[in-house]
Structure formats: C-alpha cells, structure tokens
Amino acid sequence: MFDRFLQWLESTPPAIAISESSWLFPGIESVHVLAIALVVGSITMVDLRLLDINLRERPVGELIAEVLPWTWTSFAVALLSGALLFSSNATKYWGTVPFRAKMLLLTLAGLNMLAYHATIHRSVDLWGSRAPTPRAAKISGGLSLGLWIGVVTLGRWIGFV
Amino acid sequence: MLDDFIHWLGATPVSQLIQKVFWIIPTVQAVHILAISVVLSSMAMFDLRLLGLAGKRSSIASLSRRFMPWLWGALIVLAASGSILIVGEPKRALGNLSFLLKMCMLAAAIIVTLGFQAVLKRDLEGGSADLAPAHGILAKITGLLSLTLWVGIAVAGRLIAYTG
Numbered sequence: 001m002f003d004r005f006l007q008w009l010e011s012t013p014p015a016i017a018i019s020e021s022s023w024l025f026p027g028i029e030s031v032h033v034l035a036i037a038l039v040v041g042s043i044t045m046v047d048l049r050l051l052d053i054n055l056r057e058r059p060v061g062e063l064i065a066e067v068l069p070w071t072w073t074s075f076a077v078a079l080l081s082g083a084l085l086f087s088s089n090a091t092k093y094w095g096t097v098p099f100r101a102k103m104l105l106l107t108l109a110g111l112n113m114l115a116y117h118a119t120i121h122r123s124v125d126l127w128g129s130r131a132p133t134p135r136a137a138k139i140s141g142g143l144s145l146g147l148w149i150g151v152v153t154l155g156r157w158i159g160f161v
Numbered sequence: 162m163l164d165d166f167i168h169w170l171g172a173t174p175v176s177q178l179i180q181k182v183f184w185i186i187p188t189v190q191a192v193h194i195l196a197i198s199v200v201l202s203s204m205a206m207f208d209l210r211l212l213g214l215a216g217k218r219s220s221i222a223s224l225s226r227r228f229m230p231w232l233w234g235a236l237i238v239l240a241a242s243g244s245i246l247i248v249g250e251p252k253r254a255l256g257n258l259s260f261l262l263k264m265c266m267l268a269a270a271i272i273v274t275l276g277f278q279a280v281l282k283r284d285l286e287g288g289s290a291d292l293a294p295a296h297g298i299l300a301k302i303t304g305l306l307s308l309t310l311w312v313g314i315a316v317a318g319r320l321i322a323y324t325g
Contacts, residue, residue: 026323030316033194034201037315041202055227066216152198153191159322160187 006090015087025088028081035078036155040148042071047148050141052133060128060137064121096161102154109147116140163256170251179249186249193242197315199235203228204311211277211304220291221300225281232274259324263317270310277303 009015018024048054049063086093093099120136127134133141170176179185207228209215216224247254254260277299284293292300 026320030319033197033319034312034315037194037198037201038205040195040198041205044199045202149191149195152194153188156191156194157187160183 003091006094009087009090012087014084015090018084018088025085028084032078032081032085035074035081036152038074039071039078040152042067042074043144043148047141047145050133050137051145052131052138056131060133061121061124062128064124093158096158098154098157098161102151102158105147105150105154109144109151112140112143112147116144167251167255170248170255173248176248176251179245186246189242189245189249193239193246196235196238196242197318199231200239201311201315203231203235204307208304208308208311211300211307213301222281222285222291225278229278236271254321257321257324259317259320263314263321266310266314266317270307270314273303273306273310277307 010019018028045055046064046067049056049058049060055063116137120134120140127137132138171180206216207224210217210219210221210224219227280296280299281292284291284296287293
C-alpha cells in the first residue's frame with residue numbers, strides 16, 4: 001500500500017522533472033540546505049537560551065516570540081524542498097536507514113517542542129527573565145539541540161548510502 | 162602543477178586514512194553544515210538589521226557584539242572541517258569551479274565584514290552611541306552584499322558535489 005504511494009509519488013510530474021533534469025536536484029538541494037541552516041540556527045539560539053548559555057539578558061518568552069516566525073517560515077521551505085527531493089527517488093530514500101532515522105528524530109524534535117509549549121512555556125512570564133532557567137527548560141533545550149544535530153547529521157548521511 | 166599537488170595530497174597518510182574510514186567524510190560534512198547554519202543564521206539576523214528589516218529594537222553595535230563572536234568561532238570550525246574534507250578528497254574540491262567561486266565569495270564576505278566592523282568601531286570610538294547616521298547607506302549596502310555573499314557561499318558549497 002505504502003509502496004504504491006511511493007511509486008505514485010515518483011511518477012508525479014515534478015518528481016519526473018527533478019530526476020530527469022541535471023540542475024533541478026542540486027538547485028532544490030541548495031534551497032533545502034539554506035532553509036535547514038536557518039531552522040537549526042534559529043532553534044539553536046532558543047536552545048542555548050533555555051540552557052542558560054547565551055542571550056541571558058533577553059527574556060525567554062520575548063526571544064521565542066521573535067525567533068519562531070523565522071523558524072517556521074524556514075521549516076516550511078525545508079519541508080517543501082525536502083518533499084520534492086524525496087519524490088524524485090522516493091522508494092530508494094524510504095528504504096535507507098539514515099532517512100528513516102532522520103524522520104524519527106524530526107518527529108521527536110517536534111514532540112519535544114510540543115511538550116515544552118504545552119507545559120513549561122505556559123509559565124514563561126514567571127521564569128523567563130530570571131536566571132537560572134528551570135531544570136525542565138534546560139532539559140527541553142538540551143534535547144532539542146541534540147535532536148537537531150542528529151537530524152542534520154543523518155540528513156547529510158542520506159547522500160552516502 | 163595543481164594536479165601534482167592534488168595527487169601528492171591524496172597520497173599522504175592522513176588523506177589515505179580519511180579515504181579509508183567510511184564515516185569520517187559524512188561526519189565532518191555534518192559538522193561543516195552545522196557550523197554553516199550558525200554563520201547563516203547569525204549573519205541573516207545581523208544583515209537584516211543592517212537593512213532595517215528586523216531586530217530594530219537592538220542597536221547595530223549590540224547585535225555586532227552578539228553575533229560577531231559566533232561568526233568568527235564558526236568560521237574557525239568551518240576552516241578546520243573544510244580542510245579535513247579537502248585533504249580527504251583533494252580532487253573533489255581543488256580545481257573545482259564551485260569551490261573556487263566559494264573561496265572568492267568567502268574572501269569578499271570577510272573583507273566586507275571587517276570593513277564594516279572597522280567603520281562601526283571608529284564611529285563608537287568617536288563618541289557615537291551606535292553606527293553614525295551618516296553611515297546608514299553603507300549599512301544597507303553592507304547588509305545586502307553580506308547576505309548575498311553568505312547565501313552564495315552556502316549554495317556554491319553544495320554545488321561542489323556536482324561540478325568539476
């Protein structure tokens with residue numbers, strides 16, 4: 001069932017165009033790398049703040065409100081460009097370990113972010129301007145940093161299998 | 162001559178080691194990309210501020226103090242990881258048009274950054290609270306140039322894998 005979906009994906013016009021063109025894949029891949037750089041860089045700023053390492057003079061809530069729109073915009077670009085790259089050779093990518101592991105870590109990073117926003121972040125006005133940050137915030141920031149480093153590493157690894 | 166150097170470098174024990182151990186190149190490339198994300202994000206924030214498009218609550222001087230250490234720190238990591246990649250695959254990078262273009266843009270980006278930092282420093286030492294208002298146009302040109310160059314550097318870097 002899923003195999004058929006992957007085959008259908010590969011047969012869509014954009015997927016065919018990408019796999020037949022000599023410059024579309026490198027072009028979209030460049031966009032993908034740029035978008036990921038902004039996603040990871042902006043998230044790292046927040047993570048380091050949650051870990052109490054950087055930007056201590058900025059209230060956490062304010063920093064997150066300022067950075068998050070950039071993160072989401074870049075993420076949308078990364079997702080779209082990534083989906084296009086994936087479609088060009090869907091069956092092959094799906095069959096590789098680094099791709100599956102990357103998707104798993106990406107999901108975990110998303111869940112970690114959801115958990116943070118559903119719990120600790122609700123009281124950010126109470127602790128966001130005070131040092132040190134609560135232990136739960138540190139754990140959340142550390143997890144996020146580790147997961148995203150894993151996502152980038154595995155992403156690069158996809159090109160080697 | 163370049164071919165001789167590439168051949169010699171590829172035959173060195175260090176290069177042989179990097180070529181033989183399968184995980185070194187992907188791992189170092191991952192480190193390289195992580196450092197690029199630090200550079201691109203820091204410079205995007207700083208350049209957009211120079212262009213007046215974001216972060217206007219903070220002064221140019223304070224953002225400069227915040228982001229420049231990250232830029233230089235990440236560039237050291239990039240130079241180190243990039244060197245390992247070149248030693249491991251000298252033929253892939255040296256003599257590659259994208260690589261050459263990337264290095265030219267990198268040199269230009271560093272010159273633009275150092276030049277702007279020198280102007281900012283002189284303004285601050287001259288008693289100005291931030292970049293002197295007279296240098297507003299310079300800030301915009303710097304922001305645009307810098308942003309374009311850093312994006313170009315990242316793109317050219319990825320294209321090394323595809324060009325010869």
